[in-house]
Amino acid sequence: MASCIFCKIVKGEIPSFKLFESDKTLAFLDVQPLSRGHALVIPKHHGEKLTDIPDEYLTELLPVAKKLAIATGAVEYNILQxxxxxAHQEIGHVxxxxxxKPRPEQGLGIRWPTQPTEMDKLKELHEELAAKMQE
Incomplete structure (x- = not known):
């Protein structure tokens, strides 16, 4: 997409602090980091949501994120997508x-608003989703 900042980074139209690059994936430092070493891993195929990206462009995302975690020496860290x-996505590119997460005041801060559930409703949802996963 012509106006996508990440596509422009992939094309070299906007400079970045590249950490990893392959034919399908690019990783670079975030220019508005939450902590030292905060990096982004993107597929070179444009798509706004995970469901828009062909599977072959997804295969390296987590392995590269893992390598970044190791490279930074992070003991605690978040992998977020x-x-x-x-859902708090600011850039329309996966x-x-x-x-x-070196200290409580650095890195990602989140809330996890759990909801009570009824086991019968959970069983119904399980059956529905499990059936769809087989399609």
């Missing part, structure tokens, strides 16, 4: 964040 503005 958001889909859609409502990307995975590797965010070191």
């Amino acid at each position: 958001n889909n859609g503005k409502g 990307h995975v964040h590797m965010i070191p």
Whole structure:
């Protein structure tokens, strides 16, 4: 996509601090980091959401994020991937964040608002989703 900042980085139109590059994947330092070593891993195929990306462009995302975690020496870290503005995605191109968490005040801060569930409803949902996964 012509106006996508990540596509421009892939094409070399915008400079980046590249950490890894292959024919399908690019990793670079985040220019607005939450902590030292915060990096992004992107597929070179443009797609806004994970479901828009062909599987062959997804195979390196987590292995590269793992290598970044090792390279930074992070003992604790978050691997984050958001889909859609409502899910806090700011750039409309799939990307995975590797965010070191060296101290409580650095890195990603999150809330995890769990919801009570009824086992009968959970069983129904399980059956529905398990059937769809077989399609």
